[in-house]
Amino acid sequence: MKIAILADIHGNYPALQTVTEHIEKWHPDWVIVNGDTVNRGPRPREALQFVQEKETNQGWVILKGNHEEYVISRVEVTEPEGHPKYEAFRMAMWTYHQLNGNVAQLARMPDQHEIIAPDGSRLRAVHASMRSNRDGIYTFTTDEELAEKIAPSPAVFVTSHTHRPLIRQLNGTTVVNTGAVGLPFDGDWRAAYAQITWHKGEWQVEIVRLPYDREQADRDFVQTGYLEGGGPLIELVRYELATARSxxxxxxxxxDKPVQSGQMDMAESVRLVWAEIGQEGAGTQAYW
Ligand SMILES: [Mn+2]
Known part of the structure; x- marks a missing residue:
């Protein structure tokens, strides 16, 4: 039994294409998209339509992440453009408009999915942890905390969200972080996904890394109008793509709070972040 799990596409269409080609050559029995298909990236509509077509025709399972929730929650923002609250939410607002306000398709996504092997052992996928879809699992997460985050513990617990691949053992559970397709944060810009196999009672895990057309992904920030329409934060997201760091x-x-409450202007707050990046010397690094 072969299971491919990809996550954190974040509207990076070229990375999604490369990962899908690799997955389909592997011929898995199951494919799970573990959340954050849209938002924090330039081509959310195409990424979502692409995985939805796979869901319909090939049985892919598409789970919800915290970024789907951000976009869903934008329907509650009634303030007009220019209002501090609108500006603070502008990034997700842009995605919301790209999806023509159709958040029902996001809201219906399940939070988790289980696959049961012939020996009765289980694999469970969830975007971050059992506690919340923003509660990530890291190398520095203690064993005690980890036990709470994965309970009730299956044979294989698959998480994403941190954009950092990880394989860890805890009391008979293999904990796997898939890493990110569209926006890795471990310093390696290549797209990541997990290949998980069950064979004769043994679970095995491999994280695959794939170079893809990152120059196109960068151009998409400009060509889709995201850089212009998404507000000052989008240049920072583009810099995440360039640096493979959050x-x-x-x-x-x-x-976030000072801008939402109107105490600080969005553009000014982002200028301060760039100044901070510049002081660390990161601002002088070449993009590629
Ligand atoms: Mn994410």
Whole structure:
């Protein structure tokens, strides 16, 4: 039995194409998309339509991530353009409009999926953890915390969300982080997905890394209008693609609340983040 699990596509269509070609050559019995297909990337509509076509014709399972939830929650923002709250949510608002406001297709996605092997052992996939779809599993997560995050523990627990691949053992459970298709944060820009096999009572896991047309993914930020329409944060997302590191967290930790409450202008807050990046010397690195 072969199971392919891909996640965190984040509207990166060229990366999704490369990963799908590799998956289909492997001929898995099951394919699971483990959340964050849309948002934080330039081609959410095409990425979503692509996996939905696979769902219809090839039985792919598409799970919900926290970014699907962000986009769903944008329907609650009634403030007009220019209002601090609108500006703080502008990135997800752009995705929302790309999907023509059709969030029902996101809301119906299940949070988790289980596959039972012939010996009765189980694989469970969920975007982050059993506690929440924003509760990631990292190398620094303690065993005690990990046990809570995966309970009730299956034979194989598959998580994503951190954009950092990981394989860890805990009391008979193999914990697998798939890494990200569209936006890796482990410093390696290649797209990642997990190949998991069950054979004669043994589960085995391999993380596959694939080079893809990242120049096209970068051009998509401009060609789709995302850079212009998504607000000042999008240049930071583009820099995440370039550096294969999380950059948006710098803004979210310090400035999300002040911007939403109108205490600080969005453009000013992002300028401060760029200044911080520049001080670390990261701003002087070449994009590729
Ligand atoms: Mn993600």
């Amino acid at each position: 950059q948006l967290h710098r803004w979210a930790e310090k400035y």
